[in-house]
Amino acid sequence: MAETLNRQGQTYTLEDFLDAATLHEIQAAFVAGAGIQICFYDRAGRRVTEPANAARFCPHLGTAGNEGRDALGAAVAAACDEATGGPVSVRCGGRHRHVAIPIRCDRQILGMLVVGEDRPDLSSSQTEIPHRDAGLPGPGPADGGAGPHLAELLANLLSRMCYQDMQLRLRIEELGALYGISGLLAGSFDLQQILNEVVRRVAEVMRAKSASLRLFNEDTGELVIKAVYGLSPEYLSKGSVRVAENPVDAQALSGQTVYIEDLPNDPRVRYPEEARREGLHSGLVTGMFYRGKPIGVLRAYSGEKHRFSAFEAGLLRAMAAQAASAIETARLYQEELQAERVRKQIAMAGDVQRRMIPARPPQHPTLTFGTVYQPSLGVGGDFYDFIEFPDGRVGVAIADVVGKGIPAALMMASVRSVLRATALTGRRVSRVIEDVNRHLSRDTLTSEFATLFYCVVSQDGRRLTYCNAGHNPPLLLRNGRISELAEGGLVIGIHRDEHYGQSRVPLRAGDVVLLYTDGITEALSFEGRRFGVERLRESLCKYGNLAARPIVNNILWDVRRFVGLAEQSDDQTMVAIKVK
Secondary structure, three states, X not given: OOOOHHHHOOOOOHHHOOOHHHHHHXXXXXXXXHOOOEEEEEOOOOEOOOOOOHHHHOHHHOOOOOHHHHHHHHHHHHHHHHOOOOOEEEEOOOOEEEEEEEEEEOOEEEEEEEEEEEOOOOOOOOOOOOEEOOOOOOOOOOOOOOHHHHHHHHXXXXXXXXXXXXXXXXXXXXXXXXXXXXXXXXXXXXXXXXXXXXXXXXXXXXXXXXXXXXXXXXXXXXXXEEEEEOOOHHHHOOOOOXXXXXXXXXXXXXXXXXXXXXXXXXXXXOOHHHHHHHOOOEEEXXXXXXXXXXXXXXXXXXXXXXXXXXXXXXXHHHHHHHHHHHHHHHHHHHHHHHHHHHHHHHHHHHHHHHHHOOOOOOOOOOEEEEEXXXXXXXXXXXXXXXXXXXXXOEEEEEEEEOOOHHHHHHHHHHHHHHHHHHHOOOOOHHHHHHHHHHHHHHHOOOOOOEEEEEEEEOOOOOEEEEEEEOXXXXXXXXXXXXXXXXXXXXXXOOOOOOOOOOEEEEOOOOOEEEEEOHHHHOOEOOOOOXXXXXXXXXXXXXHOOOOHHHHHHHHHHHHHHHHOOOOOXXXXXXXXXXXX
């Protein structure tokens, strides 16, 4: 296909490959070396060169405007239009016969090399319409009968030179197209624009009637049309293309380049009638791969029977490889844009969530509070909250929602809002937990749940009432000894009608109550060891004589020293209550 000039939609002339000066030099050398009169004509019948000896060539060519010269030019033009085989004889002016030998490039005639012969056996005085000889005349004596044979060799040589020139031009053009496709990598990141540009360039460089590009959907096994060139909407709507049902595409995605000589009659073609109506005859199909992974197929179609060369098959593979890189680069760019949008949304959600976390603990005459909140991502599933009652009591809550990221943050916001709304009604602690559990069970899946610890400290700070819904038991430090606050029930969000118990604990001056999430105890070192509850107990005992805020800060530093630079995957939250 790339070897056929006519399929480029361009018409070449002899002078596109050999300028007039070069043709004059060739003519002069041939006349001097062989003693044979020749002249070059273009395909329109116009002389490109002047004969070295016009009289010997043809007496009728010597005078401007001579009818014989004009008739000869018209005869050569007619021969150019008709000649597809060998040389054509042209009789002109009685004794003179001229043999017009076509100079071709592939299937296109570029011009004619005309040999002048003085033949005494020709008596007609009229210029005749050109006709094809059964064969060239044999060599004669001094009349130059061997001339046409030598001139035919020269014409064939010039045809090869033009053909090689044309091949070189095509290769340069094809390399330019490959370079252009590779330039898409550094150009547009619009995926559809890249796909449209690829099929357009494939059709132009391959001199194809049409081209198409389908991307492979791994989930469905279907090749989805993404870009076409030169195909009608009716053909594109012919039906789905599944790899399992199309041996041609299966071969292409296995790494082969598949040639289809006759699309309407090939048993491997799924839609032969549609191909016939579309005017498609031969086709070439190759897979597109990125790092060994098939991502689609690239097809080129001809409107007539065409045997694709090995070079054309290699060219299509090279273009498919370039296209695959451009497609994946554009995909990655789009994914990065989407990821950036998500990151911005997470950052905004994180800002909203942080505003839900109390900016500062409440002021209380007999209690001080210290807090730590370190989400592992921009948003998290941990939260703590303080609820101040009109009568001076203080509610403290800490929770850990299953999961991470945006889903956990949304669930956390839901738990927090219901907790605050229910707690401010003044209900007992266990009833508050039951209400939150019913709400969460109604609105979540069975795999979505949360742990929650909620307590209320009396106005004088000497009594703590709590309910633990499956949360890590808070630690109560008193006189160097630690006890756990575990009374309550299951995690919330599992059983809608779960009943929870509550317990009341007296508080004394110097007591410390530490609420925490499992991101503290399950923090991992590089060796894979957990910080654990025992180390947390040791840290609490070590810093228990400090104020509430230094307690949690120092415990957090113990955790960080333990894990080192190991990245953590869970949120870390603590609340310390210190009784004055």
